[in-house]
Amino acid sequence: MSWEESTRQKMLHLKLPTDPRWVGIAEMQIEDILTDHAYCEQKAASSCISLIVRFNDLDELVDTLTPIVAEEWGHFERVMDQIRKRDMKFGMARKDEYVTQLNAFVRKGGSRMSQLTEHLLLNALIEARSCERFKLLSQNIQDDELQKFYYELMISEAGHYVTFIEMARKYQDPEIVNKRWQEWLDFEAEVLKKMEIRGDRMH
Numbered sequence: 001m002s003w004e005e006s007t008r009q010k011m012l013h014l015k016l017p018t019d020p021r022w023v024g025i026a027e028m029q030i031e032d033i034l035t036d037h038a039y040c041e042q043k044a045a046s047s048c049i050s051l052i053v054r055f056n057d058l059d060e061l062v063d064t065l066t067p068i069v070a071e072e073w074g075h076f077e078r079v080m081d082q083i084r085k086r087d088m089k090f091g092m093a094r095k096d097e098y099v100t101q102l103n104a105f106v107r108k109g110g111s112r113m114s115q116l117t118e119h120l121l122l123n124a125l126i127e128a129r130s131c132e133r134f135k136l137l138s139q140n141i142q143d144d145e146l147q148k149f150y151y152e153l154m155i156s157e158a159g160h161y162v163t164f165i166e167m168a169r170k171y172q173d174p175e176i177v178n179k180r181w182q183e184w185l186d187f188e189a190e191v192l193k194k195m196e197i198r199g200d201r202m203h
């Protein structure tokens, strides 16, 4: 089985596997990767907070996302520990081209529930891609502690991915969700295909 085939099967239905060169260059720039990763965890927490504020009346959504905010903040703390114990610098936030491009795909207007669907699918997609990248890091980098660290985070983000998809299917007709999810997957593959491979970015 080729690398692409074996990866595709294991990567939560993403349509384009990460270029295998990425993990090698990421490992050489691990300080930048950890910094970028720390900001990704912050953004994951804040996007859940935004959903809680915007959809405060949806009890199950609020109760499901509340512990995820704490988990994502816990991830941020754990990334910061890795940076500090290595005497690395926590650098500045960079422009997040990947997320900016995905945000542009969010369908504007429509019902409130279709807006919720869009944002849940956006979050699910970022979780799925992060999960795939964490897996690559956990399997390929030399640092034993970071291998274990990225393995644990991969499991956690896979759980978040499932939760976001489940929430989307709870509040919207699952057939509509499934169809839109395929569109999101296709779009994400196109975005990734056009992006430069950089070792200083998680995405």
Ligand SMILES: [Fe+2]
Residues within 6 Å of the ligand: 041, 044, 071, 072, 075, 157
């Ligand atoms: Fe996380």
Ligand SMILES: [Fe+2]
Residues within 6 Å of the ligand: 044, 072, 127, 156, 157, 160
């Ligand atoms: Fe997550």
